[in-house]
Amino acid sequence: MRKIPPKTVWIIVFILSVQGLLVCLVGAFKSTPRLIWAGAGVMILALVLEFAFYRCPYCGKWLGRMWMKRCPWCGKPLEEGLPEEDPDYRPIDAPAGKTPGEPDRAPEEDAAKGPDGE
Numbered sequence: 621m622r623k624i625p626p627k628t629v630w631i632i633v634f635i636l637s638v639q640g641l642l643v644c645l646v647g648a649f650k651s652t653p654r655l656i657w658a659g660a661g662v663m664i665l666a667l668v669l670e671f672a673f674y675r676c677p678y679c680g681k682w683l684g685r686m687w688m689k690r691c692p693w694c695g696k697p698l699e700e701g702l703p704e705e706d707p708d709y710r711p712i713d714a715p716a717g718k719t720p721g722e723p724d725r726a727p728e729e730d731a732a733k734g735p736d737g738e
């Protein structure tokens with residue numbers, strides 16, 4: 621079976637999700653349960669497609685919910701035109717403590733969220 625490029629899968633999943641959401645909203649506005657279920661069905665289909673096909677063509681791992689230029693697991697490029705290796709990019713497996721996809725987030729942000737539980 622020929623592999624679908626991850627970007628194509630991502631776009632199809634994105635369009636399906638948006639359409640499903642719109643159908644759902646229209647169904648909610650018109651109080652039509654059948655439309656709500658149809659929209660939910662399309663969104664579930666999008667999720668299933670994403671789980672099944674939005675995978676790294678190199679290592680086969682699931683790429684998560686967002687579009688990535690590189691596989692977060694093995695660091696291989698998912699878009700044409702990117703160099704095979706990127707010295708600045710650290711895959712999850714690398715011992716770096718940095719998560720690809722959110723590279724510049726300061727760890728203090730989490731800690732500073734709120735001691736107002738007291």
Ligand SMILES: [Zn+2]
Binds near residue numbers: 696
């Ligand atoms: Zn990979």
